[in-house]
Amino acid sequence: MATPDGFPASFYGEPGVLGMLSNGISAFLVLLQNFNTAHTGNEPVGVENILAVHLILIGGICQLVAGLLSFRKYDHLSGTAFIGYAALWGSYGATRIYFGAFTKTTTISSMMINNLSLSNDTMFNMYSNTTTEIPLSHLSQSIKESAIAGLVPYILLSSVLAFCSATVNYIMPFVFGAITFTLVFEAISLVSSSWALVVSGVLELLILLFAIYGSAALLLKGLTQRLILRGFGTPLFNVLLLGTPSSASAKSIGQEMKKNTKYAEPMALGFFCDTVSAFIFAFYSFGYMKSFGVGAAWVSIISVAQLFSSYYAHLRQDCYHTTKFGLHATYWLIKAWDEFVVSVLLDGDSKVVSGRETMVGNWFFVMAGLVLCMGSLTTDVFELIHNMLFVLLTVSTIPQIPLEGYYIFFGVASSLFTAASLYGTFSRLINTIAEKSLIPVGPQPVSTDRFKKALGCIKAKTRDLNVLPKEDQASDALFYILNGVAALSALHASSSRNNPTFLHLTVPWVLISGAIMQVYVSRLQVTGGGRFGSVISSIYVAVWATWTWFRFANLLQHSPETAYAFTAGAIALLVINAFLVLIAYRNLVLLFLTAVMEVVLVCFLLSTLQRLPYELEAMLALFSIICIYGALASLLNCIFSQRLLPMGPLLIKLPCPVANSRLTSGLLKIAGLLEEGGVCGIPTDTVYALAASCKNPQAIEKIYNIKDRPAEKPICICISNVEQLVAAKPPFSPLLWQFMRNVYPGGISCIVSKGDWLFRLVGPAYDRVGTQDSIMIRVPDHTVTGHLCDITGPLAITSANPSGEPDSTHHSMVIRLGHKIQGILCDGDSNEVVASTVVNCLKIDETITIVREGCVPAVKVRQIFDRVKATML
Numbered sequence: 022m023a024t025p026d027g028f029p030a031s032f033y034g035e036p037g038v039l040g041m042l043s044n045g046i047s048a049f050l051v052l053l054q055n056f057n058t059a060h061t062g063n064e065p066v067g068v069e070n071i072l073a074v075h076l077i078l079i080g081g082i083c084q085l086v087a088g089l090l091s092f093r094k095y096d097h098l099s100g101t102a103f104i105g106y107a108a109l110w111g112s113y114g115a116t117r118i119y120f121g122a123f124t125k126t127t128t129i130s131s132m133m134i135n136n137l138s139l140s141n142d143t144m145f146n147m148y149s150n151t152t153t154e155i156p157l158s159h160l161s162q163s164i165k166e167s168a169i170a171g172l173v174p175y176i177l178l179s180s181v182l183a184f185c186s187a188t189v190n191y192i193m194p195f196v197f198g199a200i201t202f203t204l205v206f207e208a209i210s211l212v213s214s215s216w217a218l219v220v221s222g223v224l225e226l227l228i229l230l231f232a233i234y235g236s237a238a239l240l241l242k243g244l245t246q247r248l249i250l251r252g253f254g255t256p257l258f259n260v261l262l263l264g265t266p267s268s269a270s271a272k273s274i275g276q277e278m279k280k281n282t283k284y285a286e287p288m289a290l291g292f293f294c295d296t297v298s299a300f301i302f303a304f305y306s307f308g309y310m311k312s313f314g315v316g317a318a319w320v321s322i323i324s325v326a327q328l329f330s331s332y333y334a335h336l337r338q339d340c341y342h343t344t345k346f347g348l349h350a351t352y353w354l355i356k357a358w359d360e361f362v363v364s365v366l367l368d369g370d371s372k373v374v375s376g377r378e379t380m381v382g383n384w385f386f387v388m389a390g391l392v393l394c395m396g397s398l399t400t401d402v403f404e405l406i407h408n409m410l411f412v413l414l415t416v417s418t419i420p421q422i423p424l425e426g427y428y429i430f431f432g433v434a435s436s437l438f439t440a441a442s443l444y445g446t447f448s449r450l451i452n453t454i455a456e457k458s459l460i461p462v463g464p465q466p467v468s469t470d471r472f473k474k475a476l477g478c479i480k481a482k483t484r485d486l487n488v489l490p491k492e493d494q495a496s497d498a499l500f501y502i503l504n505g506v507a508a509l510s511a512l513h514a515s516s517s518r519n520n521p522t523f524l525h526l527t528v529p530w531v532l533i534s535g536a537i538m539q540v541y542v543s544r545l546q547v548t549g550g551g552r553f554g555s556v557i558s559s560i561y562v563a564v565w566a567t568w569t570w571f572r573f574a575n576l577l578q579h580s581p582e583t584a585y586a587f588t589a590g591a592i593a594l595l596v597i598n599a600f601l602v603l604i605a606y607r608n609l610v611l612l613f614l615t616a617v618m619e620v621v622l623v624c625f626l627l628s629t630l631q632r633l634p635y636e637l638e639a640m641l642a643l644f645s646i647i648c649i650y651g652a653l654a655s656l657l658n659c660i661f662s663q664r665l666l667p668m669g670p671l672l673i674k675l676p677c678p679v680a681n682s683r684l685t686s687g688l689l690k691i692a693g694l695l696e697e698g699g700v701c702g703i704p705t706d707t708v709y710a711l712a713a714s715c716k717n718p719q720a721i722e723k724i725y726n727i728k729d730r731p732a733e734k735p736i737c738i739c740i741s742n743v744e745q746l747v748a749a750k751p752p753f754s755p756l757l758w759q760f761m762r763n764v765y766p767g768g769i770s771c772i773v774s775k776g777d778w779l780f781r782l783v784g785p786a787y788d789r790v791g792t793q794d795s796i797m798i799r800v801p802d803h804t805v806t807g808h809l810c811d812i813t814g815p816l817a818i819t820s821a822n823p824s825g826e827p828d829s830t831h832h833s834m835v836i837r838l839g840h841k842i843q844g845i846l847c848d849g850d851s852n853e854v855v856a857s858t859v860v861n862c863l864k865i866d867e868t869i870t871i872v873r874e875g876c877v878p879a880v881k882v883r884q885i886f887d888r889v890k891a892t893m894l
Contacts, residue, residue, distance in 0.1 A: 035242065036086075036087045036099065037087070037099055037235070037236075038236045038240050039086065040084055040087030040088065040103040040106075041193075041196060041231075041235045041236045041239070042083075043083040043087060043103075043106075043107075044084065044106055044110075044200065045228055045233055045236075046232075047079055047080030047106075047110045048225035048226075048228035048229055049225065050073075050075055050079070051113070051203075051221075052221075052222045052225040052226060054073070054117065055221055055222045055225070056219070058218055073115075073117040074118070076110055077111050077114040079110075080106070080107065080111065080114065081107050081108070081111030081322075082107070082111075084106055084107040087103045088100050089329065091103055092284055092285045092329075092333050094285070097289060097453040097454060098182070098186055100287070100290065101293060101446075102186070102197065104326050105178060105182070105290065105293050105294075108323045112318060112322045112323070113171075113172075115315075115318050115322070116167065116315055119315055165211040165212070166309060166310045166311065167312070167313075169208050169212070170301045170305065170316060170319070172208040174297045174301070174439070174443075176201055177296070177443055178293055178446060179200050179204060181446055181447050181450070182197045182450075183197035183201055184447075185454065187257040188259070188263075188454055189256055189454065190253045190254060190255060190256055191255060192238065193235065196231045199224055199225075199231060203221050203224040203225050206220045206221035206224065207221050235252060235253075237250060238251070238252045260451060260459065261455060263451060263455075264459040264460070284333050285333070286449070287330040287342070288330070288334075288445075288449040288453070289449040289450040289453065290327070290333075291327055291330035291331070291334075291342065292443075292445035292446040293326075294326050294327035294330065294349070294350070295327070295349055295438065297319070298320050298327075298349075299414070299438040300435070301316050301320055302353075302356065302360075302432075303435035303436045303439060305360065305432075306428040306429070307429075308428075311364075312364050313357070313361050313364040314364070316357065317357040317358055320353050320354070320356075320357035321354060321357055324353045324357070328350050328541060331343050331350065331499075332541075334495075335496060335545050339495065340496075340497075340498065340659035340660060341393075341396050341656065341659075343545070344495075344496075344499045344652075347502075347538070347542070348386075348389055348390075348499065348502055350538070351506070351533065352386055354529075354537075354538070355382075355506075355529055355533050358529035362529065382509050382510040382530045383418045383419050385502075385505050385648075385649070386415040387416055388505075389506075389649070390408060390414075392502075392653045392656060393411065394408045396408075396660055397466075398466050398472055399466070399468070399469050399660070400465065401462040401463045401464065401466075403445065403462035404462070405466050406463075407438075407445055410434070410437050410438045410441050413434045413438075417431045417433070417434040417435075448461075473661070473663075473665060476665050476666065496546055497651070497655035497659065498653075498655040499545075500655075501614075501648040502649075503534045503538050503539050503542060504535065504539070504565075504644070505644070505645045505652065506530065506535070507534045507536075508535075508621070508648065509642070511531050511535075511565075511568055512638055512645070528569055531568060531569050532565070532566065534565075535564070535565025535566070535568070535569070536562050536569065539561060539562045543555050543558040543559045543562060556601070557601055557604075557611070557615070560594075560601060564618070564622070567590055567591075567594065567625075568625060571625075571629065588626065588629040591622060592626060595619065598618055601618075609668065610654065613647055621641060621644055624640060650666075651668075677842055678690070678843075678845075679832070679844070679846075680846050680847065682805045682848040683848075688808060688809060689812070691703065691844050692813050694843045694844045695712060695713065695809075695816070696716070696717075696813060698713075698720045699844060700712070700720055700843055701844040701845065702821045702829070702832065702846065703805075703809060703816075703818075704803060704805055704848035705739075705806050705851075706767070706801040706803040707801070707853040707876050708821070708829055708853060708854070708856055709830070710818040710819060710820055710821050711728065711820070711821045711838070712739070712809075712817065713817045714813050714817075715784060715815045716786070716814060718786045718788075721790065724819060727838055727841040728819065728822070730819065735791045735792045735796075735797065736789070736791070736817050736818070737770060737790065737798065737799055737817070737819070738782075738783060738790050738797070738798055738816065738817055739801065739806065739810060739817075740800055740815050741806075741807040741810035741811045742800060743761055743765050743800060745815070746782070746798065748781075749778045749779070750778055751773070751776060751779075752778070756865055757771075757862055760865060761798075764882070764885060765800035766800045766801060766802035766803075766807070767800070767802045767877065768858060768875060768877045769860055771798050771862045772796070772860065772862055772863060773795065773796060775791060775793075775794055775796050779791075779796060783817075786815075797859065803852075805848060820856055823837065828854070830850060831850055832849065855875050856875045857875045857877070858876065859873040859875070869882070869883075
């Protein structure tokens with residue numbers, strides 16, 4: 022079947038092509054290194070080892086892109102696999118560069134020693150002391166141990182991916198299976214002779230061949246829309262063979278999977294990342310790794326991958342997994358760099374013992390883990406067990422545990438968490454592929470009604486679910502958690518400011534949670550469309566980053582001039598936070614948080630002047646208490662879309678009233694505002710739009726000012742049905758009428774010629790809509806919009822976003838324009854993430870032109886047109 026004329030083949034773009042090619046090329050790069058090492062017996066030398074750099078660029082970055090695209094195509098398996106393997110190849114490439122750098126340094130040192138005069142005993146002893154006290158064998162062994170610790174969990178996970186992919190097609194199992202065996206022999210080669218490198222190289226050649234075939238098959242499928250090469254579309258076995266629970270049973274325990282047509286489910290990726298991080302820490306805690314330098318790199322890279330699982334959970338409006346995986350990524354990052362400081366920078370300094378005993382930042386992670394346990398009470402038993410094991414993991418590192426038992430307890434907890442996360446990866450992958458619960462995860466621990474009653478709440482009615490202001494965003498709980506960790510860590514750093522070793526330990530805690538991770542939360546706040554939400558989190562990034570900089574400067578014994586610079590910065594932050602107090606009107610918790618932060622900044626100012634009374638540091642503890650309550654309330658309220666825990670009322674009533682689209686009174690309220698000449702945000706069958714009644718031309722003029730829309734861009738009209746257009750008696754050709762009856766109602770906008778008929782339809786708005794000669798007409802396939810147009814008559818509409826910014830896909834995002842518009846009709850998530858497809862019908866008797874491809878593919882529009890035109894002949 023030939024591709025339709027004018028239709029871009031890239032519409033069927035397959036990110037699997039990029040993902041498998043990246044795996045194949047990465048395996049080929051490792052193959053070249055292995056064969057070279059096996060042949061010459063020499064390890065790669067130096068950062069100039071271009072193959073390792075390419076391994077990061079191709080295997081890491083390119084495959085990461087493939088994984089992100091797979092999630093957007095609702096491909097659970099490929100998204101998880103490609104992002105997971107991106108972290109694998111990136112970590113392995115970084116390890117090889119790290120190893121090569123140490124090899125080169127030691128080689129150069131040895132050459133310098135050999136060139137010295139042997140009679141010069143003093144010089145010889147000096148160089149030998151600097152180069153042989155830490156011999157190459159010791160460093161090499163440490164790096165190899167770290168690599169093994171990273172490879173083993175990937176071997177387990179890769180075997181899981183190979184098994185799961187067998188339920189989808191029979192190309193990916195061979196690719197992932199070959200990767201599994203390759204990793205096995207890569208690990209063996211690190212502890213044995215070079216024969217394992219040769220076997221690994223052969224397997225890597227198989228990966229390349231399988232990847233080339235799979236990529237070719239996918240590429241031809243995308244270009245021709247048929248399976249030219251076999252391998253995709255036919256699984257090795259049906260996933261339903263793993264188990265077929267009855268439909269009634271699955272529904273009764275709340276496990277029936279519901280497909281989300283926008284993004285794939287990222288839960289398996291989150292468990293995947295937990296497996297890798299926890300295993301590396303278990304390996305280290307039991308003493309199989311002498312140093313955590315390379316381990317910190319592996320954990321950091323996989324933690325970044327875990328942030329993507331949190332991000333895609335956020336895009337799915339899943340506040341629970343957004344918070345969970347964001348919290349876990351933060352925990353792994355902090356612990357990795359904490360251990361890095363202890364094992365590498367401090368080199369086992371005895372002072373670390375006293376430093377660890379005073380570090381209590383883990384207590385906040387314990388509380389955050391308990392918050393997640395509460396949030397999972399209405400999901401399934403496995404989720405609750407996984408969260409309880411995370412609590413055990415955090416408890417294992419609290420400061421009250423003696424250092425002698427610290428690593429044993431932590432290692433056992435990490436091992437249990439690894440096993441649970443591995444099972445979670447497998448069960449989530451299979452269950453999302455099958456879209457039903459085949460791998461048991463247990464029933465819902467507590468029914469939703471019982472949970473609400475336990476909190477003393479009245480069961481909410483269905484109509485109340487979407488009328489809550491969007492102050493409880495999916496990222497709010499994570500915002501409170503990160504600030505709480507930073508504050509509690511800063512408190513104990515301040516109380517031990519004279520202990521340089523302890524300050525070395527606290528810098529990662531405050532910097533990672535308060536600044537680095539909060540940049541990610543700030544981005545989520547922007548995506549959610551919350552008013553001022555991103556402003557507060559962005560300013561607090563600067564607060565904690567400045568605090569870290571100041572404490573680190575104390576380690577360097579900064580000059581008085583430097584202290585004055587920090588004083589000036591503290592004053593600036595005080596002034597900025599004062600404005601945050603004024604705009605933190607969303608609820609009382611946020612108001613208290615910003616108010617306490619003002620006192621904390623006063624403490625910071627006094628600290629720069631060496632005038633801080635110790636009693637004032639308790640404000641950081643109060644700040645942490647507010648954060649833990651804010652995290653709990655935000656998470657539960659967001660999960661159930663109700664106010665289960667009070668956050669306090671809006672302190673300032675918003676000037677823009679909101680109405681519920683499910684209530685007739687809400688629809689009439691917005692209709693009344695439009696009749697009075699107001700501009701309102703309304704839902705459509707695509708994205709949210711700004712609407713003005715055609716009875717009020719001045720209201721249409723307001724839209725241009727509200728959106729900062731260029732005057733040359735026309736505004737279209739929206740009607741409820743084609744019959745409303747027929748009543749105006751436009752002189753359309755029979756072909757145009759038939760075409761419009763086939764595409765309306767729907768996500769298609771038709772551009773037609775203006776004429777006297779338009780006066781009869783829109784009256785005084787004739788000159789305010791469309792261009793001088795044409796007008797674009799929309800008939801949305803949306804019940805609410807249709808009823809609204811029946812009440813008000815034709816509406817002038819355009820997308821509800823400032824010009825140049827993303828479309829609004831939820832009524833909370835229309836809040837961006839809330840201070841300029843007169844009302845918002847709230848209808849939850851939009852049906853699409855892009856606007857309508859615009860078709861130029863001015864010369865429809867000859868042909869049509871696709872002006873903008875939107876939610877309806879251009880090929881489908883052309884198929885409709887060709888079919889209609891054929892029937893008219």
